[in-house]
Each structure stands twice: as structure tokens, then as C-alpha cells.
Amino acid sequence: MMTNFRLYLQGVKVALSSRMAYRGDFFMSMIIMLLVEMGAPLLTILIYHNGASFPGWTMYEALLLQGVFLLAKGIAFPFFFGIVWNTIGRVQEGTFDLLLIKPKSVLFLAIVTAFDSEDLGKLLGGITLFALSLSEIPPPGLWEWLQFAALFFIALTTLFGFALILAGLGIVWIGNFRVYDIFESVVNFGKYPAALFSKSVQTMITLIIPIAILGYIPATALLGKPAAGTWSAVTVSVVFLLFSLWFWHWMLKKYSSAGG
Template structure:
């Protein structure tokens, strides 16, 4: 496939996504009270996390060398990194129901990428409240840390936030796709999603077993800790931090292929 064809395909998919997104947002706006309440609930949940750090650091000046504002930066970083999986890939939570009911078969007969088609149907707009709170937390922490504000640093921040988001997307893609292979996929998704709560903590506060587990088994440490070190600790950046964009792309690709492989094996029999 030549470059022109690739550009045409990208333009085609962006056009399709725009139309689907507009329709989805229109349907959500017809239930404004639900949107307002759910968004408020999400923001309130994140405020509780913010306050918990404040209470914790009233008793401890630092945790294994991490100051209050560094922990806040890590917390905000994790919130922003988790936003794409919530806004753009939230339909993963519906996958197992579609597979069990047999309704997933409708996605198999359209002349577009099945993964794109399925994910594009849902945009969780309330995740934007989490994004705003996460950005605000990063800015607040940044103002109290000795981090320069330069174009290079901001570009690094954007790149490593993108890299961090790929890991949680990959984790949820892979866990959702287990529904093509086993009936107990719901438990897998819930367990994997709950691991995100560990993303807001630095991996070096855990013992050796959990550091290894959160780095090489379930890579939650890459959702915030390793990528954020490029900004927070520029004088002592580990190799895993520098490599996180490449590792993130690799994990996302593996999760995508696992998802597609399961979708191709689906025969539409439902439960």
C-alpha cells in the first residue's frame, strides 16, 4: 500500500469517527442530568485522592524520598494518562456482553477495521472531567517543584504522557479480549482495572517482588512512575523510562493483535 492510499485511509477513518462521535455526544446530551451527576462523581472521587495525599503527608514529610508535591505530580500524571482509556476505549467494558448475546456479529460484516468500529461507538465524555483535574494537579505540583517550563520539557511531558496511556489501554484491551476465549472475562477486567490504583504511587516504595510484578508482569508502573521520571528526576532517569514510548507501542500492538485474533475466531453463537 502506498503513502497516498494510507493517507486516504486515515482521512476516511477520521471522517467516520467524527460522524460517530457527534451522534454519540448528541445521545449523551439528551440526558444532561446523568452527565452532570456522573461527571461530578468522577471529579469528587479524584478530589478524595488529592485530599488523601494531603492527610498522609501531614504525618510523613516524605515517602521513600518522594515529597508531597512529587507525589501530587505523579497522581496528576496518572489521571491524565488514564483519560484516553476511559474516553476512547470505554466500550471494552461492553465487549463481553456483546459476545455472549451474539450481537457482536454485526461488527464482523462491515468493510472497516473491526477494532476501530467497535471502540468508536462509545466516547465517555465524563472522562474529560478527570483530564481537567489531572492537568490542574500537575500544574499545581509543578508550581512547587524546581522543574523548568521550556518547550523541550513540555514536549517530553506530552510524549511520555502518551506513552503512559498506551500501557493502560493495552492492559484493558487484552483483558477485555479474554471474553473471546473464556466466560470469566468480567473478573479479569475488574481485577486489571483495579490495578490502576497503584499507578499513582512510585514503584520504588514497594518491595522487590511487587516492583518486578508491576514492571514486567502487569506494567502498571509504566502508567505513571517510569514515564514521569523523565520530568521529575531528569538527573537520574533509568533506561526503562527512556524506553517507555517504544515499550508502550509494543504492548499496545500486542494487545491489538490479541483483540483482533479473538474477534476473528468469534463465530456469533453467543452464549
Template sequence: MLEYRADFLIGFFSTFLLQVGGIFFIWVIFDNIGDIQGWTFYEVTLIYGMLTLAKSINHIFFDNLWVLGQQYVRQGKFDVLLLRPISPLFHLVADKIQQDGFGNLVIGIILVTKSVMELGIGFTVLDFFMMLVFVISGGFIFAAINLITTTTSFWFVESNMFMWSTFSLSEFALYPLGIYHKAIGILLTWLIPYAFASYYPAGFFLDKGPIMMSLLTPVIAVVLWFIALRVWNFGISNYSSTGS
């Protein structure tokens, strides 16, 4: 990643500045209205920070899922993955580490740390452990949803429209679910559960919302991966080579 340092730094700072822009937008809102349905600025930035950390895990380690259709199925490279004596999914994921995601990781750490300090949350060893569990689980929730949507490449080749339309819904998870219509809450909780990567884990530390929902985060991650792997294996069973 450091062989071309300028490229690495441009990617790092571009994602970093993109997140800074989003935070500035939130600051402008709160500077004018004070709070959103009882949620303060730093409570919302804690939600924002946790989602950013979860995204960074997905961005760094699972970013290659985005190009399955375009660079592997369409060009016939996926056949090579099937011939090698390792899991084709592991091979696909391991083919690329996305350095741009480190920008998200840094801004996420800064956001969560600053929010915790400003809110006066006293972190114990258990809290640090739970934070780690929530962040890793959130990252795998993002990855599982991306895996499900990218698997459509085996039928449609170009899966980015499905991935982007689903991934864009994660923007709703940057804020408390209570500010949306109930249908949005149901969507982000039970259908496309991005809320388990931000809102519910943040509620665990803020003592807001149902604590049991936050504790379901790793369970949701495991269930989603079980579903994603079943969908992936079904997709592979229906895959036909480029030349077929």
C-alpha cells in the same frame, strides 16, 4: 454528549470528585509524615496527575472495551461489527465516547500544572513535547492492557472480572515504586507495565530514577499494542456467534 446536559455534568463531576478524594487522602498522609522515602507531596501528585491523564485518554476513547462481552458478544451485536467493511476493533472503540473521562482529564491537568509550578520545574518546548508523548503513550498502555483482558470475552463472555482485577493494579502506580516490595516493581514494570504511565515519566521531569526507563514509555506502548492486537485477532479467530 451535551444532549442530556445534567447527565453529562453528573458524570463529569463524579469522576472529578472521585480523584479529589484520592488527592485528599494523599494530603492527609503527607501532612502527618512529611515525605515518603524522600518523595515529597508535590512529587507524588505529579505521579498521580500523570497517571490520571493517562487514564483519561483511555476512559474517554476506549471505555467501550469494558462492555464487549456483556453488550456485544452475549447479545450477538458483535456479529454486526464483523459484517461491516471496517475494522471491528475500530468500530467497537468508536461506538462510544465516554464523557465521564473529561473529569479525569481536567483534574489531571490541574495536578500536573500545580505540581510543576510548586516544584519549580522549568518546562521547555521539548519538555512539553515529552509530556504529550508520555500522556498519550500512557493512555495507550491502559487501552492495550484492557484490550488483552477484554478479549477473554470470546471464551468466557463475561470478562469484567479479568479486566477489573488487572485494572485495579494501576492503583499501585499512583505512588513511587520504591516504597513497595521489589516484586511489585517488577510486576508494574515488565508484566503489567502501569508504571510507564506515571512513575517513570514523572521521574524524567524530576531527575529521579533511571531516565532511560522513562524514554522506553512509547516503546512499551507500541509493544503492548502489538501483543494486544495479536491476542485480539486470535480471539476473533476463535469467536463463535451467539446462535452457534
């Protein structure tokens, strides 16, 4: 365990040194990432300042939801979501083989060599938005914090599941960076209160593709008004994670039996 942790830290150090070789680009990329992710919160502020609202949600509650969503992405993207681009790029260049000749799990090595420092901008944005909106709502109690922590952890595992599926697709669907665009358009539903959408969309983002768990469900728990279907969404998320792990290993087997 400690050996793997040390290896992960070494991977982070190497990725940071590599990225910081181009200092200007390093800081610019972080700022651009932050600005791109600020689109939804700015739109929310604009809506509320023009007298409109999300039914049942104050502006700061809506911003908290978006802060939770951005915080989840801000942790996932730098620390493990990079396996998507790492895998697609390596399979395309033919260097995915180099992971297979190392005495570690291929998935772990794909994570270790994929730390993405540019996405630290998302984390910074997530922390700021979450802290600012939290300071404008009544302080949550211990029980709300505990529920939030558990659901937020599940949100991270769900993002890990998405990363595994996209990376797995990248193994057989060579050079297709479009898979990320599809993911990005689908998860956009997670930035807003589920009640805004029709019943069928709500069912889809809660019980079929677990998107509501990425922001909406943990935020409602923190606000002390847990969403209906929270337990079902948790169950679906666990099943989704197990499916994505199986999918990754299936695709990896396809690679090693076909030779990439």
C-alpha cells in the same frame, strides 16, 4: 485517514448526543467520576499534612505523579478505553455481530461506538491536578518535556493494550464485567512512586506488567530524575502493546469461528 477521522468525530457526536439526552445524569456522572479518582491525591495530601511522606518525594512531586496517572486515564477512558464495556455488552446482547457487517476494522468500529463522555470528568481532574502540582515545582526544561511527551505517549499505548486485553477477554468470557475490577486493582500500583514497593513488586510493575509507565516513569522524566529501568519499561510496553493487538485479533477469530 481523513475518512476515519471524520467517522470517529461522528461517533463522538453521536455518543455525546446520546448521553446528553439525560442531562442531570450526564453532569452527575462526570462529577462522580472526578470524585472517585480524587481519592488517591486526597490521601497523599493527608499523609504529608500529618508529617509523613513518600521517601525522596515532595508532596507536589507525588501529586504530579498522580496527575500524570489521572491525565493518562483521562485521555484513555473517554476516547478509547470504552471498547472494554462496548465489547462485553455487545457480545452479551448479541449485537457484536452488527460491527462485523460494517466495512471497517472491527477494532476501529468498537472504538468509534465506545466514546465515553462520563469519563471526561477524569480528564478534567487530570488536567487540574497536573497543572496545580506543576505550578508548585521548579519548571522543567525542554529536554524533560520532550522525554515526558514520549513516555506519556507510551503510557497511552499501554492503556490501549490493557483495553484490548480486557475487551478480548470479554469476547470469550461472556458478560464478565469483573475483568475491569481486576485491572483497576492492578493499576492502583501506578499511582505511587515505585520506590515505595518491595524489589519484587518494582520488577513486576516495570518489567512484567507495565504499570509503572502509566504515571511513575513519565513523572520522573518530567521531574528531571529519570527512573532506573526506564528503557526496559519502554521495551516491555512496546512488547505488551504488540501482544495485546495479537490477543484481540486471536479472540476475534475465535468469535467469528465459533459464532459468539
